Amino acid sequence: MKHNKRFKLDRLEVEMNPNVVYFPFGREATFRQFKRQLDDSASEKPSTEAQTVVIFGVARGGTTMAARVVSSLGIDLGQAGNINFEDDRFNLQKLGLNPNRDRDALATHLQRTIEQRNGSHSCWGWKYPNAASYLPLVLDQLRNPRLVCILRDPLASGSRVMRAGIRKGSDNQENVLLQSLRAMETNIALIHQCSAPTMLCSYEKAIQNPAQFVRSLAEFLGIRANKQMRDDALAQIQPGGYIQEKSL
Numbered sequence: 001m002k003h004n005k006r007f008k009l010d011r012l013e014v015e016m017n018p019n020v021v022y023f024p025f026g027r028e029a030t031f032r033q034f035k036r037q038l039d040d041s042a043s044e045k046p047s048t049e050a051q052t053v054v055i056f057g058v059a060r061g062g063t064t065m066a067a068r069v070v071s072s073l074g075i076d077l078g079q080a081g082n083i084n085f086e087d088d089r090f091n092l093q094k095l096g097l098n099p100n101r102d103r104d105a106l107a108t109h110l111q112r113t114i115e116q117r118n119g120s121h122s123c124w125g126w127k128y129p130n131a132a133s134y135l136p137l138v139l140d141q142l143r144n145p146r147l148v149c150i151l152r153d154p155l156a157s158g159s160r161v162m163r164a165g166i167r168k169g170s171d172n173q174e175n176v177l178l179q180s181l182r183a184m185e186t187n188i189a190l191i192h193q194c195s196a197p198t199m200l201c202s203y204e205k206a207i208q209n210p211a212q213f214v215r216s217l218a219e220f221l222g223i224r225a226n227k228q229m230r231d232d233a234l235a236q237i238q239p240g241g242y243i244q245e246k247s248l
Contacts, residue, residue: 015192016192017191017192017193017194017195017196017198018041018042018043018195019041019042019043019195019196019197019198020041020191020192020197020198020199020200021034021037021038021041021197021198021199021200021220022034022037022199022200022201023199023200023201023202023205023206023212023213023216023217024202024205024209025037029202029205029206029208029209029212029213029216030209030212031215031219034212034216034219035216035219038219038220041197043197044197045222046144046146046197046220046221046222049122049123050122050123050143050144051122051123051143051144051145051146051221051222052114052123052125052142052143052144052145052146053070053075053123053124053125053126053145053146053147053148053221054125054126054127054128054131054135054142054145054146054147054148055067055070055125055126055127055131055148055150056127056128056129056130056131056132056135056147056148056149056150056187057129057149057150057152057183057187057203058129058130058150058152058154058157058180058183058184058187059129059130059157059180059183060152060157061129061150061151061152061157061180061203062150062152062157062203062206062207063127063128063129063150064084064085064127065150065203065206065207065236065238065239066127066148066150066201066206066217067085067086067127068085068233068236069213069214069217069236069237070125070127070148070217070221071085071236072229072232072233072235072236073214073217073218073221073223073225073229073233074123074229075123075124075221075223076121076123076124076125077124077125077126077127078090078117078124078125078126085127086126086127086128087126087127087128089109089113089126090110090113090126090128090131091128092106092128092130092133092134095109097109099133099134099137103137106134106137107134107137107138110134110137110138111138111141114138114141114142115141118143129183130183132183132186132187132189132190133186135190136190136194139194139196142196145196145197146196146197146199146220146221147191147196147197147198147199148198148199148201148217148220149187149188149191149198149199149200149201150201150203150206151184151187151200151202151203152202152203152204153203153204154177154180154181154184155177155180157180188200197220199216199217199220201213201217206237207237207239210237211230211234213237214230214233214234214237215230217233218230218233
């Protein structure tokens with residue numbers, strides 16, 4: 001039997017989540033290494049009958065790439081037809097709700113949305129970079145949750161935030177960098193404060209090893225992807241900007 005390790009957070013120690021797997025693992029981002037740690041983890045095999053996938057990370061941190069891959073592997077991500085590949089029902093900006101100020105209203109909205117999605121889909125999910133800010137409100141309502149957390153060089157993601165003009169006013173490169181680091185700390189804290197199976201992934205390694213990333217992600221989600229699905233998923237990994245949808 002494995003002994004759970006401890007995770008130190010804000011001078012407190014909590015049990016480390018034993019169900020976390022990493023891409024890459026060790027020196028190389030190979031499927032064999034990923035499969036070995038997945039087999040050794042404490043998490044149960046993913047259920048193909050019902051599961052909920054949540055993709056999160058930081059703004060401009062590669063979560064859209066991951067969401068497009070997950071969608072190509074057959075997981076329904078809801079109303080994710082916009083360029084950010086986000087479902088507005090899980091987007092705090094679109095909802096105009098704050099997890100601290102509007103906690104009750106947000107919890108009620110998310111619970112109703114999850115019930116609706118559970119009623120119409122067995123395997124589904126959503127992508128929202130800042131989902132860790134509200135996931136504790138609803139995590140226990142998700143059927144067989146599987147978390148996909150994307151990590152990216154915070155200087156790179158911060159630079160993209162500034163170029164996109166997402167944050168205005170007194171923000172400079174240093175402030176945006178610190179905000180990205182704090183968001184990463186929040187994500188890792190959430191992962192270790194729950195026991196949900198989680199894939200913690202480096203964006204940089206994913207785009208360097210796209211075939212290994214797609215295969216590892218499919219394995220984590222319990223999906224037997226055929227060649228067409230793998231090819232479609234690989235086509236979603238195009239670093240440097242958002243993929244523009246072709247008009248019909």
